[in-house]
Amino acid sequence: MNDSSLSPLSSIPLHAQLRDLLRSRILDGEYAPNTQMPSESELGARFKVSRITVRQALGDLQKEGLIYKIHGKGTFVSKPKAYQNVSTLQGLAESMTERGYEVINRLRSFRFVPADKQVAERLGVEEGTVVAQIKRVRLINREPVSLEITYLPQPLGERLEKADLVTRDIFLILENDCGLQLGHADVAIDAVLADSDLTQALNVEPGSPIMHIERLTHTADGQPVDFEHLYYRGD
Incomplete structure (x- = not known):
């Protein structure tokens, strides 16, 4: 054409x-x-x-x-190797492993925090309610590609505390271990410049362009269960 x-x-x-x-x-x-x-x-x-x-x-x-x-x-x-149809409910590890890449996660932190206004609105809880916060860096072929910050309701977070968050996708854990049937996701995409946290996590220069994806995943009956900020290297 x-x-x-x-x-x-x-x-x-x-x-x-x-x-x-x-x-x-x-x-x-x-x-x-x-x-x-x-x-x-x-x-x-x-x-x-x-x-x-x-x-x-x-x-x-x-x-x-x-x-x-x-x-x-x-x-x-x-960048092609970081390409993922983010409107689907397939996790990054699952998506990239199918294409022959080695995918592992570097767990930066797992803690319970009070929900700020945005997190509370997305998860449908009161501001200040305790939620789980998981920070992971995704490595594809041992190169840092994305930083994932995930927020979950406290009961789900407690079930994920002992889960294998290094080699498994959170979506698969929610479905297979927690018995949830996931439905649709609301996705918003924009771009930001790397701050000090992103610079360290993704091994990029300060001010580098970073693709930012905000994704809210619901169960099949419409309940919000997983709110994420995904930051992808742009190089």
Whole structure:
């Protein structure tokens, strides 16, 4: 499909056609990892579509984790080995192990803390309620790739205290050990610059671009059970 081959007469919406074309170019390496994507206006002119159409296509790709945005700088291509469809309920270790990577977790801390306003709102508890906080660094082929900060209701946290958090995904523990049936996840993606904590955890330079994913996972009957901040290296 070339730059002029989007079809207004197709039953497939233009934004979906553009999304699929850009996805193919990203996965084929035409848009290389960590390089800046063309701007919305450039893509609109190149493919003869409106900026609204471009924005919809880029929004879909961002939800898939293929691109990330840095405020004031633009849109960039994510690193392939850290790619995960974050809207699915497959944990990172499970996802990457299936692709032949060695995945382990470095447990930084496991403690019980009072829920701040954001955590309380997400988990549906009163502010100040005790919740479990788990911090882990994910290593793929022994290289730090992401920092995961997970919040769980206290009863679930107590059940995870003795679980194997080094080699197992929390999703699998919740399903297999705790007997929960997980349903859907609400996902938001943006970008931040590495602070001192991220610099140390991910072995990056201060101020490096980091993809930030906020994910709230619910049980099949809609109860929020797992609130996470995921920070992925952008290099």
